Amino acid sequence: MNDTNANDAPAAADLHAGVEALLLMATEPIPTPQLAEALQVPTHLVEQACRDLARFYDDTGRGFALRHVGGGWRYWTRAEHADLISRWVLEGQQSKLTQAALETLSVIAYLQPISRARVSAVRGVNVDGVVRTLLARGLVEESGADEGSNATLFVTTDYFLERMGLESLHELPALAPHLPDANELEAELGRMVEVAPDEPTGAAQDADEGERHEH
Structure with a gap:
Protein backbone atom coordinates (compact mmCIF):
# COMPACT_ATOMS: atom_id res chain seq x y z
CA MET A 1 0.00 0.00 0.00
CA ALA A 79 28.39 -18.00 9.64
CA GLU A 80 30.73 -17.80 12.62
CA HIS A 81 28.16 -19.68 14.71
CA ALA A 82 27.69 -22.53 12.23
CA ASP A 83 29.69 -25.05 14.26
CA LEU A 84 27.77 -24.24 17.44
CA ILE A 85 24.41 -24.61 15.70
CA SER A 86 25.49 -27.81 14.00
CA ARG A 87 26.47 -29.38 17.30
CA TRP A 88 23.37 -28.30 19.18
CA VAL A 89 20.59 -28.60 16.63
CA LEU A 90 21.53 -29.76 13.20
CA GLU A 91 24.07 -32.53 13.58
CA GLY A 92 22.49 -35.83 12.65
CA GLN A 93 19.18 -34.18 11.79
CA GLN A 94 19.80 -32.56 8.44
CA SER A 95 19.81 -34.60 5.28
CA LYS A 96 22.82 -33.40 3.32
CA LEU A 97 23.26 -33.60 -0.40
CA THR A 98 25.80 -36.15 -1.54
CA GLN A 99 28.94 -35.12 -3.40
CA ALA A 100 27.32 -36.36 -6.61
CA ALA A 101 24.29 -34.12 -6.06
CA LEU A 102 26.47 -31.12 -5.25
CA GLU A 103 28.48 -31.63 -8.43
CA THR A 104 25.32 -31.95 -10.52
CA LEU A 105 23.82 -28.87 -8.91
CA SER A 106 27.02 -26.93 -9.63
CA VAL A 107 26.92 -27.88 -13.32
CA ILE A 108 23.30 -26.73 -13.60
CA ALA A 109 24.01 -23.51 -11.70
CA TYR A 110 26.89 -22.45 -13.93
CA LEU A 111 25.63 -23.67 -17.32
CA GLN A 112 21.86 -23.17 -17.01
CA PRO A 113 19.61 -23.61 -18.82
CA ILE A 114 21.01 -27.06 -19.51
CA SER A 115 19.60 -30.44 -20.47
CA ARG A 116 20.00 -33.59 -18.42
CA ALA A 117 22.12 -35.10 -21.21
CA ARG A 118 24.60 -32.26 -21.09
CA VAL A 119 24.89 -32.53 -17.34
CA SER A 120 25.58 -36.23 -17.82
CA ALA A 121 28.24 -35.39 -20.41
CA VAL A 122 30.03 -33.07 -17.98
CA ARG A 123 29.94 -35.54 -15.11
CA GLY A 124 30.52 -38.65 -17.18
CA VAL A 125 27.65 -40.57 -15.60
CA ASN A 126 23.89 -40.82 -15.89
CA VAL A 127 22.38 -38.18 -13.61
CA ASP A 128 18.70 -39.07 -13.83
CA GLY A 129 18.47 -40.08 -10.17
CA VAL A 130 20.31 -37.02 -8.92
CA VAL A 131 18.25 -34.61 -11.00
CA ARG A 132 15.09 -36.18 -9.58
CA THR A 133 16.46 -35.56 -6.09
CA LEU A 134 17.29 -31.92 -6.87
CA LEU A 135 13.81 -31.44 -8.34
CA ALA A 136 12.19 -33.00 -5.27
CA ARG A 137 14.15 -30.68 -3.00
CA GLY A 138 13.15 -27.62 -4.97
CA LEU A 139 16.72 -26.68 -5.88
CA VAL A 140 16.20 -26.97 -9.64
CA GLU A 141 13.18 -26.81 -11.91
CA GLU A 142 12.24 -27.44 -15.53
CA SER A 143 12.46 -24.41 -17.83
CA GLY A 144 11.15 -25.19 -21.29
CA ALA A 145 12.83 -27.32 -23.92
CA ASP A 146 15.91 -27.06 -26.12
CA GLU A 147 14.95 -25.79 -29.59
CA GLY A 148 17.12 -28.30 -31.39
CA SER A 149 16.63 -31.51 -29.45
CA ASN A 150 13.41 -30.74 -27.58
CA ALA A 151 15.16 -32.01 -24.44
CA THR A 152 13.92 -30.57 -21.15
CA LEU A 153 16.10 -27.78 -19.80
CA PHE A 154 16.83 -27.26 -16.13
CA VAL A 155 17.62 -24.12 -14.12
CA THR A 156 18.15 -23.38 -10.46
CA THR A 157 15.31 -21.95 -8.36
CA ASP A 158 14.80 -19.02 -6.01
CA TYR A 159 15.05 -21.56 -3.21
CA PHE A 160 18.55 -22.41 -4.45
CA LEU A 161 19.46 -18.72 -4.16
CA GLU A 162 17.95 -18.61 -0.69
CA ARG A 163 19.90 -21.64 0.51
CA MET A 164 23.10 -20.26 -1.01
CA GLY A 165 22.53 -16.83 0.52
CA LEU A 166 22.59 -15.11 -2.86
CA GLU A 167 20.52 -12.29 -4.28
CA SER A 168 21.07 -13.40 -7.88
CA LEU A 169 23.08 -15.83 -9.98
CA HIS A 170 25.50 -13.00 -10.75
CA GLU A 171 26.81 -13.46 -7.20
CA LEU A 172 27.96 -17.02 -7.85
CA PRO A 173 31.72 -17.22 -7.27
CA ALA A 174 33.96 -17.46 -10.29
CA LEU A 175 34.91 -20.93 -11.42
CA ALA A 176 38.10 -22.14 -9.80
CA PRO A 177 41.24 -21.22 -11.78
CA HIS A 178 41.98 -24.86 -12.60
CA LEU A 179 38.54 -25.39 -14.14
CA PRO A 180 37.66 -24.41 -17.71
CA ASP A 181 35.73 -21.22 -18.31
CA ALA A 182 31.98 -21.79 -18.54
CA ASN A 183 31.90 -20.74 -22.20
CA GLU A 184 34.74 -23.13 -23.05
CA LEU A 185 33.00 -25.89 -21.15
CA GLU A 186 29.77 -25.23 -23.02
CA ALA A 187 31.61 -25.38 -26.35
CA GLU A 188 33.14 -28.71 -25.38
CA LEU A 189 29.71 -29.96 -24.36
CA GLY A 190 28.39 -29.01 -27.79
CA ARG A 191 31.02 -31.15 -29.47
CA MET A 192 30.30 -34.07 -27.15
CA VAL A 193 26.56 -33.89 -27.69
CA GLU A 194 27.01 -33.99 -31.46
CA VAL A 195 28.41 -37.50 -31.00
CA ALA A 196 26.21 -38.75 -28.17
CA PRO A 197 22.38 -38.88 -28.19
CA ASP A 198 20.85 -36.01 -26.25
CA GLU A 199 18.94 -38.24 -23.88
CA PRO A 200 21.36 -40.94 -22.68
CA THR A 201 20.31 -44.41 -21.83
CA GLY A 202 21.12 -45.92 -18.48
CA ALA A 203 24.36 -47.43 -19.78
CA ALA A 204 26.55 -45.63 -17.27
CA GLN A 205 24.35 -46.06 -14.25
CA ASP A 206 24.82 -43.40 -11.78
CA ALA A 207 26.79 -43.96 -8.70
CA ASP A 208 24.50 -41.14 -7.80
CA GLU A 209 21.49 -43.44 -7.63
CA GLY A 210 22.50 -43.80 -4.02
CA GLU A 211 20.69 -40.47 -3.74
CA ARG A 212 17.46 -42.43 -3.47
CA HIS A 213 18.57 -43.68 -0.06
CA GLU A 214 19.23 -40.30 1.47
CA HIS A 215 15.61 -39.21 1.79
Missing part, protein backbone atom coordinates in the same frame (compact mmCIF):
# COMPACT_ATOMS: atom_id res chain seq x y z
CA ASN A 2 2.29 2.68 -1.33
CA ASP A 3 -0.20 5.56 -1.20
CA THR A 4 -0.38 5.80 2.58
CA ASN A 5 -0.10 9.40 3.78
CA ALA A 6 3.31 10.07 5.33
CA ASN A 7 1.58 11.67 8.31
CA ASP A 8 -0.12 8.36 9.02
CA ALA A 9 3.14 6.41 8.98
CA PRO A 10 4.01 4.70 12.27
CA ALA A 11 6.96 5.79 14.35
CA ALA A 12 10.24 4.20 13.34
CA ALA A 13 10.37 2.08 16.49
CA ASP A 14 6.87 0.72 15.86
CA LEU A 15 7.67 0.01 12.22
CA HIS A 16 10.89 -1.78 13.15
CA ALA A 17 9.02 -3.85 15.70
CA GLY A 18 6.36 -4.78 13.17
CA VAL A 19 8.94 -5.83 10.61
CA GLU A 20 10.71 -7.96 13.21
CA ALA A 21 7.46 -9.63 14.26
CA LEU A 22 6.59 -10.59 10.69
CA LEU A 23 10.08 -11.80 9.81
CA LEU A 24 10.35 -13.92 12.94
CA MET A 25 7.37 -15.90 11.64
CA ALA A 26 8.75 -16.23 8.11
CA THR A 27 9.73 -19.63 6.75
CA GLU A 28 10.99 -18.09 3.50
CA PRO A 29 12.17 -14.64 2.38
CA ILE A 30 9.39 -12.02 2.38
CA PRO A 31 9.51 -9.40 -0.42
CA THR A 32 9.40 -5.74 0.62
CA PRO A 33 6.01 -5.07 -1.04
CA GLN A 34 4.47 -7.98 0.87
CA LEU A 35 5.80 -6.59 4.17
CA ALA A 36 4.50 -3.15 3.24
CA GLU A 37 1.06 -4.54 2.49
CA ALA A 38 0.91 -6.35 5.82
CA LEU A 39 2.10 -3.27 7.73
CA GLN A 40 -0.04 -0.88 5.64
CA VAL A 41 2.79 1.56 5.08
CA PRO A 42 4.64 2.75 1.96
CA THR A 43 7.14 0.33 0.48
CA HIS A 44 10.04 2.75 0.74
CA LEU A 45 9.56 3.05 4.52
CA VAL A 46 9.65 -0.73 4.92
CA GLU A 47 12.76 -0.94 2.73
CA GLN A 48 14.48 1.66 4.91
CA ALA A 49 13.34 -0.06 8.11
CA CYS A 50 14.78 -3.37 6.95
CA ARG A 51 18.09 -1.77 6.06
CA ASP A 52 18.16 0.04 9.41
CA LEU A 53 17.57 -3.23 11.24
CA ALA A 54 20.18 -5.06 9.20
CA ARG A 55 22.75 -2.38 10.00
CA PHE A 56 21.77 -2.37 13.68
CA TYR A 57 22.22 -6.14 13.97
CA ASP A 58 25.63 -5.87 12.30
CA ASP A 59 26.78 -2.95 14.45
CA THR A 60 25.71 -4.60 17.70
CA GLY A 61 27.22 -7.99 16.88
CA ARG A 62 24.02 -10.00 17.15
CA GLY A 63 24.15 -13.73 16.54
CA PHE A 64 21.83 -13.31 13.58
CA ALA A 65 21.60 -11.04 10.56
CA LEU A 66 18.82 -9.68 8.40
CA ARG A 67 19.58 -10.25 4.74
CA HIS A 68 17.86 -9.68 1.42
CA VAL A 69 18.24 -12.90 -0.57
CA GLY A 70 16.07 -14.88 -2.93
CA GLY A 71 13.88 -11.84 -3.58
CA GLY A 72 12.98 -11.02 0.02
CA TRP A 73 14.05 -10.38 3.60
CA ARG A 74 14.80 -13.11 6.11
CA TYR A 75 16.77 -13.68 9.32
CA TRP A 76 19.92 -15.78 9.13
CA THR A 77 22.28 -17.01 11.81
CA ARG A 78 25.82 -15.79 11.27
Whole structure:
Protein backbone atom coordinates (compact mmCIF):
# COMPACT_ATOMS: atom_id res chain seq x y z
CA MET A 1 0.00 0.00 0.00
CA ASN A 2 2.29 2.68 -1.33
CA ASP A 3 -0.20 5.56 -1.20
CA THR A 4 -0.38 5.80 2.58
CA ASN A 5 -0.10 9.40 3.78
CA ALA A 6 3.31 10.07 5.33
CA ASN A 7 1.58 11.67 8.31
CA ASP A 8 -0.12 8.36 9.02
CA ALA A 9 3.14 6.41 8.98
CA PRO A 10 4.01 4.70 12.27
CA ALA A 11 6.96 5.79 14.35
CA ALA A 12 10.24 4.20 13.34
CA ALA A 13 10.37 2.08 16.49
CA ASP A 14 6.87 0.72 15.86
CA LEU A 15 7.67 0.01 12.22
CA HIS A 16 10.89 -1.78 13.15
CA ALA A 17 9.02 -3.85 15.70
CA GLY A 18 6.36 -4.78 13.17
CA VAL A 19 8.94 -5.83 10.61
CA GLU A 20 10.71 -7.96 13.21
CA ALA A 21 7.46 -9.63 14.26
CA LEU A 22 6.59 -10.59 10.69
CA LEU A 23 10.08 -11.80 9.81
CA LEU A 24 10.35 -13.92 12.94
CA MET A 25 7.37 -15.90 11.64
CA ALA A 26 8.75 -16.23 8.11
CA THR A 27 9.73 -19.63 6.75
CA GLU A 28 10.99 -18.09 3.50
CA PRO A 29 12.17 -14.64 2.38
CA ILE A 30 9.39 -12.02 2.38
CA PRO A 31 9.51 -9.40 -0.42
CA THR A 32 9.40 -5.74 0.62
CA PRO A 33 6.01 -5.07 -1.04
CA GLN A 34 4.47 -7.98 0.87
CA LEU A 35 5.80 -6.59 4.17
CA ALA A 36 4.50 -3.15 3.24
CA GLU A 37 1.06 -4.54 2.49
CA ALA A 38 0.91 -6.35 5.82
CA LEU A 39 2.10 -3.27 7.73
CA GLN A 40 -0.04 -0.88 5.64
CA VAL A 41 2.79 1.56 5.08
CA PRO A 42 4.64 2.75 1.96
CA THR A 43 7.14 0.33 0.48
CA HIS A 44 10.04 2.75 0.74
CA LEU A 45 9.56 3.05 4.52
CA VAL A 46 9.65 -0.73 4.92
CA GLU A 47 12.76 -0.94 2.73
CA GLN A 48 14.48 1.66 4.91
CA ALA A 49 13.34 -0.06 8.11
CA CYS A 50 14.78 -3.37 6.95
CA ARG A 51 18.09 -1.77 6.06
CA ASP A 52 18.16 0.04 9.41
CA LEU A 53 17.57 -3.23 11.24
CA ALA A 54 20.18 -5.06 9.20
CA ARG A 55 22.75 -2.38 10.00
CA PHE A 56 21.77 -2.37 13.68
CA TYR A 57 22.22 -6.14 13.97
CA ASP A 58 25.63 -5.87 12.30
CA ASP A 59 26.78 -2.95 14.45
CA THR A 60 25.71 -4.60 17.70
CA GLY A 61 27.22 -7.99 16.88
CA ARG A 62 24.02 -10.00 17.15
CA GLY A 63 24.15 -13.73 16.54
CA PHE A 64 21.83 -13.31 13.58
CA ALA A 65 21.60 -11.04 10.56
CA LEU A 66 18.82 -9.68 8.40
CA ARG A 67 19.58 -10.25 4.74
CA HIS A 68 17.86 -9.68 1.42
CA VAL A 69 18.24 -12.90 -0.57
CA GLY A 70 16.07 -14.88 -2.93
CA GLY A 71 13.88 -11.84 -3.58
CA GLY A 72 12.98 -11.02 0.02
CA TRP A 73 14.05 -10.38 3.60
CA ARG A 74 14.80 -13.11 6.11
CA TYR A 75 16.77 -13.68 9.32
CA TRP A 76 19.92 -15.78 9.13
CA THR A 77 22.28 -17.01 11.81
CA ARG A 78 25.82 -15.79 11.27
CA ALA A 79 28.39 -18.00 9.64
CA GLU A 80 30.73 -17.80 12.62
CA HIS A 81 28.16 -19.68 14.71
CA ALA A 82 27.69 -22.53 12.23
CA ASP A 83 29.69 -25.05 14.26
CA LEU A 84 27.77 -24.24 17.44
CA ILE A 85 24.41 -24.61 15.70
CA SER A 86 25.49 -27.81 14.00
CA ARG A 87 26.47 -29.38 17.30
CA TRP A 88 23.37 -28.30 19.18
CA VAL A 89 20.59 -28.60 16.63
CA LEU A 90 21.53 -29.76 13.20
CA GLU A 91 24.07 -32.53 13.58
CA GLY A 92 22.49 -35.83 12.65
CA GLN A 93 19.18 -34.18 11.79
CA GLN A 94 19.80 -32.56 8.44
CA SER A 95 19.81 -34.60 5.28
CA LYS A 96 22.82 -33.40 3.32
CA LEU A 97 23.26 -33.60 -0.40
CA THR A 98 25.80 -36.15 -1.54
CA GLN A 99 28.94 -35.12 -3.40
CA ALA A 100 27.32 -36.36 -6.61
CA ALA A 101 24.29 -34.12 -6.06
CA LEU A 102 26.47 -31.12 -5.25
CA GLU A 103 28.48 -31.63 -8.43
CA THR A 104 25.32 -31.95 -10.52
CA LEU A 105 23.82 -28.87 -8.91
CA SER A 106 27.02 -26.93 -9.63
CA VAL A 107 26.92 -27.88 -13.32
CA ILE A 108 23.30 -26.73 -13.60
CA ALA A 109 24.01 -23.51 -11.70
CA TYR A 110 26.89 -22.45 -13.93
CA LEU A 111 25.63 -23.67 -17.32
CA GLN A 112 21.86 -23.17 -17.01
CA PRO A 113 19.61 -23.61 -18.82
CA ILE A 114 21.01 -27.06 -19.51
CA SER A 115 19.60 -30.44 -20.47
CA ARG A 116 20.00 -33.59 -18.42
CA ALA A 117 22.12 -35.10 -21.21
CA ARG A 118 24.60 -32.26 -21.09
CA VAL A 119 24.89 -32.53 -17.34
CA SER A 120 25.58 -36.23 -17.82
CA ALA A 121 28.24 -35.39 -20.41
CA VAL A 122 30.03 -33.07 -17.98
CA ARG A 123 29.94 -35.54 -15.11
CA GLY A 124 30.52 -38.65 -17.18
CA VAL A 125 27.65 -40.57 -15.60
CA ASN A 126 23.89 -40.82 -15.89
CA VAL A 127 22.38 -38.18 -13.61
CA ASP A 128 18.70 -39.07 -13.83
CA GLY A 129 18.47 -40.08 -10.17
CA VAL A 130 20.31 -37.02 -8.92
CA VAL A 131 18.25 -34.61 -11.00
CA ARG A 132 15.09 -36.18 -9.58
CA THR A 133 16.46 -35.56 -6.09
CA LEU A 134 17.29 -31.92 -6.87
CA LEU A 135 13.81 -31.44 -8.34
CA ALA A 136 12.19 -33.00 -5.27
CA ARG A 137 14.15 -30.68 -3.00
CA GLY A 138 13.15 -27.62 -4.97
CA LEU A 139 16.72 -26.68 -5.88
CA VAL A 140 16.20 -26.97 -9.64
CA GLU A 141 13.18 -26.81 -11.91
CA GLU A 142 12.24 -27.44 -15.53
CA SER A 143 12.46 -24.41 -17.83
CA GLY A 144 11.15 -25.19 -21.29
CA ALA A 145 12.83 -27.32 -23.92
CA ASP A 146 15.91 -27.06 -26.12
CA GLU A 147 14.95 -25.79 -29.59
CA GLY A 148 17.12 -28.30 -31.39
CA SER A 149 16.63 -31.51 -29.45
CA ASN A 150 13.41 -30.74 -27.58
CA ALA A 151 15.16 -32.01 -24.44
CA THR A 152 13.92 -30.57 -21.15
CA LEU A 153 16.10 -27.78 -19.80
CA PHE A 154 16.83 -27.26 -16.13
CA VAL A 155 17.62 -24.12 -14.12
CA THR A 156 18.15 -23.38 -10.46
CA THR A 157 15.31 -21.95 -8.36
CA ASP A 158 14.80 -19.02 -6.01
CA TYR A 159 15.05 -21.56 -3.21
CA PHE A 160 18.55 -22.41 -4.45
CA LEU A 161 19.46 -18.72 -4.16
CA GLU A 162 17.95 -18.61 -0.69
CA ARG A 163 19.90 -21.64 0.51
CA MET A 164 23.10 -20.26 -1.01
CA GLY A 165 22.53 -16.83 0.52
CA LEU A 166 22.59 -15.11 -2.86
CA GLU A 167 20.52 -12.29 -4.28
CA SER A 168 21.07 -13.40 -7.88
CA LEU A 169 23.08 -15.83 -9.98
CA HIS A 170 25.50 -13.00 -10.75
CA GLU A 171 26.81 -13.46 -7.20
CA LEU A 172 27.96 -17.02 -7.85
CA PRO A 173 31.72 -17.22 -7.27
CA ALA A 174 33.96 -17.46 -10.29
CA LEU A 175 34.91 -20.93 -11.42
CA ALA A 176 38.10 -22.14 -9.80
CA PRO A 177 41.24 -21.22 -11.78
CA HIS A 178 41.98 -24.86 -12.60
CA LEU A 179 38.54 -25.39 -14.14
CA PRO A 180 37.66 -24.41 -17.71
CA ASP A 181 35.73 -21.22 -18.31
CA ALA A 182 31.98 -21.79 -18.54
CA ASN A 183 31.90 -20.74 -22.20
CA GLU A 184 34.74 -23.13 -23.05
CA LEU A 185 33.00 -25.89 -21.15
CA GLU A 186 29.77 -25.23 -23.02
CA ALA A 187 31.61 -25.38 -26.35
CA GLU A 188 33.14 -28.71 -25.38
CA LEU A 189 29.71 -29.96 -24.36
CA GLY A 190 28.39 -29.01 -27.79
CA ARG A 191 31.02 -31.15 -29.47
CA MET A 192 30.30 -34.07 -27.15
CA VAL A 193 26.56 -33.89 -27.69
CA GLU A 194 27.01 -33.99 -31.46
CA VAL A 195 28.41 -37.50 -31.00
CA ALA A 196 26.21 -38.75 -28.17
CA PRO A 197 22.38 -38.88 -28.19
CA ASP A 198 20.85 -36.01 -26.25
CA GLU A 199 18.94 -38.24 -23.88
CA PRO A 200 21.36 -40.94 -22.68
CA THR A 201 20.31 -44.41 -21.83
CA GLY A 202 21.12 -45.92 -18.48
CA ALA A 203 24.36 -47.43 -19.78
CA ALA A 204 26.55 -45.63 -17.27
CA GLN A 205 24.35 -46.06 -14.25
CA ASP A 206 24.82 -43.40 -11.78
CA ALA A 207 26.79 -43.96 -8.70
CA ASP A 208 24.50 -41.14 -7.80
CA GLU A 209 21.49 -43.44 -7.63
CA GLY A 210 22.50 -43.80 -4.02
CA GLU A 211 20.69 -40.47 -3.74
CA ARG A 212 17.46 -42.43 -3.47
CA HIS A 213 18.57 -43.68 -0.06
CA GLU A 214 19.23 -40.30 1.47
CA HIS A 215 15.61 -39.21 1.79
